[in-house]
Amino acid sequence: MSDPTKFTCLIKWLMTVACLVFSSALSSDNSNIGSAEWSSKELALINSLRLQNLGESPVDPSNRFSGITAAENLGRQIFNDSRFSKNGQVSCSSCHQSEYGFTDSLPRAKGIELTSRRSMPLAGVAYQQWFFWDGRSDSLWSQALSPLENPREHGLSRSRVAELVLTHYRAAYDSIVQTVTNNKLDELTLPLSETKTTEIFVNTGKIIAAFVSTIEHESTLFDEYANATLTNKGDFTKLFSPKEKNGLRLFIGKAQCISCHNGPLFSNGEFHHAGVEDDETLDHGRAAAVELIAQSEFSCYSVWSDASKEKECEHLRFLDTNAQRYYRAFKTPSLRGVAARPPYMHAGQISTLAEVLKNYRAALTRGVSDELRHQDLTNKELEELEAFLATLSPL
Template sequence: MRHPWNASWLLGSLFAASAAVLVTLAHAGPRSTGAEGWSERELAVLATLSLQRLPPAPVDPSNAVERRPAAVELGRRLFSDARFSANGKVSCASCHDPQRQFQDGLPVSRGVGTGARRAMPIVGAGHSPWLFWDGRKDSLWSQALGPLEDAVEHGGNRTRYAQLVAAHYRAPYEAVFGTMPPLDGLPPDAGPHGAVAEQAAWAAMSERQRAAVSRVFANIGKAIAAYEKSLQHEPTRLDRYVDAVVAGRTADAGVLQPDELRGLRLFIGKGQCVSCHNGPLFSDRQFHNTGVPPRDPARPDRGRADATAKVRADEFNCLGAFSDAAPAQCQELRFMVEDDPALLGAFKTPGLRGVAQRAPYMHAGQLATL
């Protein structure tokens, strides 16, 4: 499924080239002028921006169903179902609105309560080994589960969600994941998180019951991830321009305005924005502390520094019991950097396709405009 949004209208949002390409180009031979005044070095960098250069998202070995059409369709339905929330009003689409590039346009997201960070767009998220601004999840399906149990996002619990699937999605669920476990006799509201009563009810369940409910819960995330991974960017004006000049053609008149071209030259040149915002998705998918002021100076967000312990302890990570991967396939998690001081206050480089239409900016909406 391709999402039909328009191109960004500000070339200050456009970035280029991977660090490896830049290093290679730095040692390249003499510059010569190419199409429309771009040097050979610049054209080589521009080429890396094209959406045509984006490979398919890597297969996630921890989610065996992610490419099954039936899983994509089930995930599409679950994504927009507001019954999967404590108040029956919040769905994944509430914060990841398809009409807003799968985000909500708010400084910090609002579910059943108010969060502390912005909703990130999800198109292209399957190319990243880490999810959320701080990377506290290591797969799309694990990421999808986090908000469902979060007190200020969906605010629900596992037995409630499992029973919703049994009541409303049994046939499509079983077509993808096999027979649902029996859920008779379970408390209506129980889970390892949430209210004290919910946690107590969860503790009173047998280990077998908890494992069965958690398996259904994990499969909810895997179906949603299959849908999210099916979403793709549409080519933009930038792609039209880049594809033309890299091929040695003159771009269509007016496809980029003069100020946009000046911005593009800055971003791949003097501005060096390409150092972090590179490739077709304009992100190195790494974590950096760029000195953005915290939203709450009294309680600064520690970002990636606190996330590594969370992802390591997550029962739904690549090495967990609900993953479909073999341990040897979980290289990112096994060799995750955890003790680097540079992780303090570091957040993931956001992808910037269509960014001019996604104000406000930064991880907590600290900046109102580009």
């Protein structure tokens, strides 16, 4: 669902249903002392944010290598291999570093050259539908292909990617492709035909995606607090400070952060105008991408996708292409681990979480976003929100 208004309505409806169901469950168990500090509605919202409710990582129907262990292992090797760049110094892990939540500490990503946007974190991406800040890719594997060809990032040609795979990973690649397709491989000799080159290029993206989809979020202090509060197991009173507890109450209540940052991922996966200015060239965000997605060479509709075009590409069939609606809108990132990965926003324009919160409070009055209505939050409340956000860091 791409219409943000419809999506918001759906989220509110789901939350209402969750509240009713959860409230009923609580009323039948008066021994749940841990829930006494929260209303039934608040408890339902807290429950909706727990990591344990995320479920198993989904298999991508457009990627035949998704969920294949051998592909995941080969994907990990290629992900960390700097030979897959024009200068031999840039790998996927150059910008997606595990110590920074699989992003980096730079305002804007730097491959061979400086790019225009910040690196996005990779944990939990298997649960997402759109990729990049503007959502111009509709699969993780098509996203993985773009940096390889981008002259600012890896700077490779498709033929060079195919050559590197066949030179350094031929046995593993052949085994994976032959096993998955159940077909005897054609003899591959260089130079390859254009079609065969693109096939190996695409398969490389799918194999990288198979690995990246295994990168998951880790449990946090919030998850421990939520579990203890909802199950009355453990000393929930000592897990959260009053400041952190107040921040959580604001997050799901008055501040309405949960409107966009909801579910176990703390993100609705949609696109919103966060009220930040670009330092250099004006970035149109999602608006520049919506009309191009379905026609992309590597979309779910393409010949390179393994998905059923009629049954598994609904996100394109019902795609909202109203560019005006998405002018300067960017993807809502997950808030899990957010305190450990500054700077913030799509081009790293803001250095600290405290500044982000102040920016959100001022956005409506500055006329830079009509989606953010937080002007009545006090400085104390912003500090409490920041304290809560710090509890979303991995333990």
